[in-house]
Amino acid sequence: MADRLETGYRAKLRWLLAKVRPRRLDFGVDLLVRRARALSEREGVPLPEALARVYEFTRWRVKKRLERTAACRLTGQPLDAPVRPPRFLCDPSLGGLARWLRAAGYEADWMRSGSADPLADARRRGAVLLTTDSRQAVRMGSEAMPEVLWVPSSLRRVHQLGVVLRDLDLEPREPRCMACGAELRAVPKQEVAARIPPRTARWKDEYFLCAGCGRLYWQGTHWQRIAARLQGERPSVSAAARP
Ligand SMILES: [Zn+2]
Incomplete structure (x- = not known):
């Protein structure tokens, strides 16, 4: 379990760091994983939590760095070019996350049984694959909108939703039906x-x-509770504490 989580986080940290094009990508990933291990030993927090904290902090720093470089660059690119919101296909184990994504206004479905090639299934549907399988994590590549996004199984569903929204810089939209996903x-x-x-x-x-x-x-009150949880997981409130 710990090994698989570390493999997943390594792939994700690699995807994250690639955005700022460091000279030594592998070295950077190693350093962050070592930092998580040190944090775990120093403060006695379980390794999955230490990895999650290091990851959140790293994402926040990468975002700040990208914002700074974007502010320095003079471009003639139009702002707010309309982009179709991504849709998602989740692992069988992530049905709960798919429901939360629907509440956050995104088209999301989940596989009812395992698949020999889940990424191919997601491509056929034009969807991003969300998976807890660390073997799929290595296929994340370096695109800002990856074809597959690894999600830590150690997190609670609403926090998994937060990870997806923050990783892909997505704000909650008009809610969709949590039962079937329609508008x-x-x-x-x-x-x-x-x-x-x-x-x-x-x-x-x-x-x-x-x-x-x-x-x-x-x-009603149930809806309001969901809306409050969604607000707490927005990318714009993602300031992370240094681990
Ligand atoms: Zn419905």
């Missing part, structure tokens, strides 16, 4: 009156219907 559309209250629980109808006027499965949504 939610505002619907007049009177059209769905018969389906609204009487106590909810008394204090809520805004309702949404899933365009896929027809499920009815409103911004």
